[in-house]
Amino acid sequence: MLKKKVHFSPYITILMSFFIVILIGGGILSLPFVTISGKGTKLIEGIFTATSAVCVTGLTVNDVSTTYNLIGKTIILILIQLGGIGLITFSSLLILLVSKEISYYTKKVVQEDINAETVFNIQKYIKKVIITVLLIELIGAVILFFEFIKKFKISEAIYYSIFHSVSAFCNAGFSLFSDNLESFKGSMIINTAVPILIIVGGLGFSTIINVYRYLRKEDKRITTTSKIALKVTAGFVVFGAFFIFIFEYANIKTMGNYTFIEKIGAAFFQSVTARTAGFNTMSLAGMKEITALLFVFLMFVGASPGSTGGGVKTTTFGLIVLGVITIIKNKEYIEYNGRKISWTNFNRAVSIVSISICYIIVVLFLLILLEPDVNVINLLFELVSAFGTAGVTRNLTPYLGDMSKILLIITMFIGRVGPLTIVSALSLEKIKSGKYKYPEENILIG
Numbered sequence: 427m428l429k430k431k432v433h434f435s436p437y438i439t440i441l442m443s444f445f446i447v448i449l450i451g452g453g454i455l456s457l458p459f460v461t462i463s464g465k466g467t468k469l470i471e472g473i474f475t476a477t478s479a480v481c482v483t484g485l486t487v488n489d490v491s492t493t494y495n496l497i498g499k500t501i502i503l504i505l506i507q508l509g510g511i512g513l514i515t516f517s518s519l520l521i522l523l524v525s526k527e528i529s530y531y532t533k534k535v536v537q538e539d540i541n542a543e544t545v546f547n548i549q550k551y552i553k554k555v556i557i558t559v560l561l562i563e564l565i566g567a568v569i570l571f572f573e574f575i576k577k578f579k580i581s582e583a584i585y586y587s588i589f590h591s592v593s594a595f596c597n598a599g600f601s602l603f604s605d606n607l608e609s610f611k612g613s614m615i616i617n618t619a620v621p622i623l624i625i626v627g628g629l630g631f632s633t634i635i636n637v638y639r640y641l642r643k644e645d646k647r648i649t650t651t652s653k654i655a656l657k658v659t660a661g662f663v664v665f666g667a668f669f670i671f672i673f674e675y676a677n678i679k680t681m682g683n684y685t686f687i688e689k690i691g692a693a694f695f696q697s698v699t700a701r702t703a704g705f706n707t708m709s710l711a712g713m714k715e716i717t718a719l720l721f722v723f724l725m726f727v728g729a730s731p732g733s734t735g736g737g738v739k740t741t742t743f744g745l746i747v748l749g750v751i752t753i754i755k756n757k758e759y760i761e762y763n764g765r766k767i768s769w770t771n772f773n774r775a776v777s778i779v780s781i782s783i784c785y786i787i788v789v790l791f792l793l794i795l796l797e798p799d800v801n802v803i804n805l806l807f808e809l810v811s812a813f814g815t816a817g818v819t820r821n822l823t824p825y826l827g828d829m830s831k832i833l834l835i836i837t838m839f840i841g842r843v844g845p846l847t848i849v850s851a852l853s854l855e856k857i858k859s860g861k862y863k864y865p866e867e868n869i870l871i872g
Contacts, residue, residue: 441843444480444509448839451476451505460498467493470828477835479505481842482734484599484704484817485808487824487831491602496585502600503589509842510596510627510734511559555631558638559595566591566623573615594623597735599704599817611684611707617691620705621698625663628702628729629655650763651741655730658740666697666724670717679712700724702735704817711821715803718820722806725814726782736815736841738778745775778844785840786813789833796830812837 456472458464471487478485479502488494490502567587574583574590586602593600601607610616626634633652639645648656671693674680681692692708699705701724713721728737745760749772752760760767786809793805800822808822812834823834 444839444843447505447508448473448476448480451480451501454501455494455498460494460501462493462495470831474831474835475502476505477838478817479598479600480509481736481815481838482506482509482596482598483736483812483815483838483842484593485812485819485823485834485838486600489604490600491604499589499602503592506596506598506600507592510592510598511556551635554635558631558634562623562626563588563591563595566595566619569615569619573610573613590620591623594620594703594705595627595734597624597627597702597704597729597733597815599699601705606706608707608709611688611692614691617695617707620703621695624698624703624705625659628733628735629659630730630733632732633730648763650765650767651731653763654741654744658727658744659730662701662724662727662740663694663697666700666720667693669720670696670700673714673717673720674708677712677714680708680710680717684708697724700816700818701727702729702733702737702814702816704811704819706818710818713820718803718807721816721818722810725810725816725818726786728814728816736813738782742775742778745772746779748772749775782813785837786810789837792833793830796827796833800826808834809837813841815841 452469452473452475454460454472455475456467456469458466461467467488474485474487475490477483490499494502567584570591571583571587574586577583578586589600589602592598603609607616607620632649633655636645636649636652637656640648671689674682674693675689676682681689684692695705695707700721710721726737727743728739729735730740745767748760748762748767749769760769760772790802790806790809793800793809794802797805804820804822807820808826810816811818815838823831826834
């Protein structure tokens with residue numbers, strides 16, 4: 427008698443793939459042969475760095491530039507690339523190269539991993555994603571090379587260009603400089619190329635491909651998802667840059683001593699990187715608390731679905747805004763871009779935000795208990811940075827206790843795979859259509 431092949435839920439498969447790679451990567455990054463000192467690091471530190479790399483966050487407990495040698499840095503680069511593309515997507519590409527075919531189950535897992543709308547022609551979609559990622563990263567590396575060649579010999583400049591291009595596009599925020607990118611605050615190349623790579627990587631693969639095909643007249647229209655992602659992203663970049671410029675203009679601890687042009691560049695750069703990437707061209711430790719709270723909001727929203735970034739996603743935020751406007755106007759349906767959007771989508775968006783806020787509140791309480799001497803705003807900043815896989819830091823993470831670091835590891839993991847994926851993976855009940863329905867009753871609210 428043939429045994430029926432057992433398949434896990436796609437959500438569980440995604441979680442397990444991240445978990446396994448993090449454990450393997452963390453174990454390797456704690457070994458002596460990957461560190462400059464040759465002494466290795468604590469296992470918790472290796473796991474933290476691997477989680478941050480795979481979850482494309484950028485928070486670190488060790489200075490990457492002075493802790494890891496070329497082997498260690500390359501392992502981090504590989505983990506960033508795997509995390510950015512998607513572990514399942516990369517694995518599926520390898521299967522396609524060997525067998526030219528993947529199972530329906532694998533297609534479903536890939537669909538969840540990269541937020542594809544359908545499993546139809548998923549093989550072609552996987553190839554497009556991989557080619558798009560590698561091409562954009564290559565272009566970014568070539569541009570960055572012209573900046574790094576000014577400071578390093580050719581081989582080092584090439585490596586630094588590739589590392590930072592991949593780190594930027596994957597919204598990881600890992601830098602090979604102790605001061606991140608602060609020493610490049612006056613560089614036009616860094617202040618332009620890195621934010622563009624971050625924005626493109628944060629838009630999502632489906633949006634990138636949709637816009638490309640639309641420009642080539644292969645698609646008749648920009649999809650509603652793409653349009654919301656583009657508009658919210660652009661709005662947040664302008665919104666964030668304006669207020670960062672206003673709040674920090676005279677702050678000598680951040681950009682107060684910069685030239686006017688450098689201040690504009692720093693405000694734009696930080697507005698882009700605050701949402702998902704983790705790079706910085708000004709000191710974030712000296713920011714005003716009002717700016718820190720602005721960062722918390724930007725990090726919480728994060729990037730777009732199916733992208734290399736985290737957060738509750740731009741489309742989630744945009745859909746909630748559209749739904750609220752619809753309710754205020756007392757209209758029956760949510761309408762946008764010449765399309766009707768179902769209230770089921772709106773409910774899903776509200777659920778994601780609600781679950782995320784509840785999680786952050788619970789973990790923040792735990793961090794306050796574990797770190798009673800640390801400013802609450804700083805704790806919230808690091809926590810939301812981990813959740814939104816933003817990676818920007820106020821230089822607090824290295825000084826946290828091991829239990830606090832474990833909480834941030836879990837938070838980075840949840841932020842990367844998505845809170846709804848976690849809930850779906852833990853849910854044992856399938857959606858059932860009952861034979862009867864209870865009578866409806868209204869509840870007074872507001």
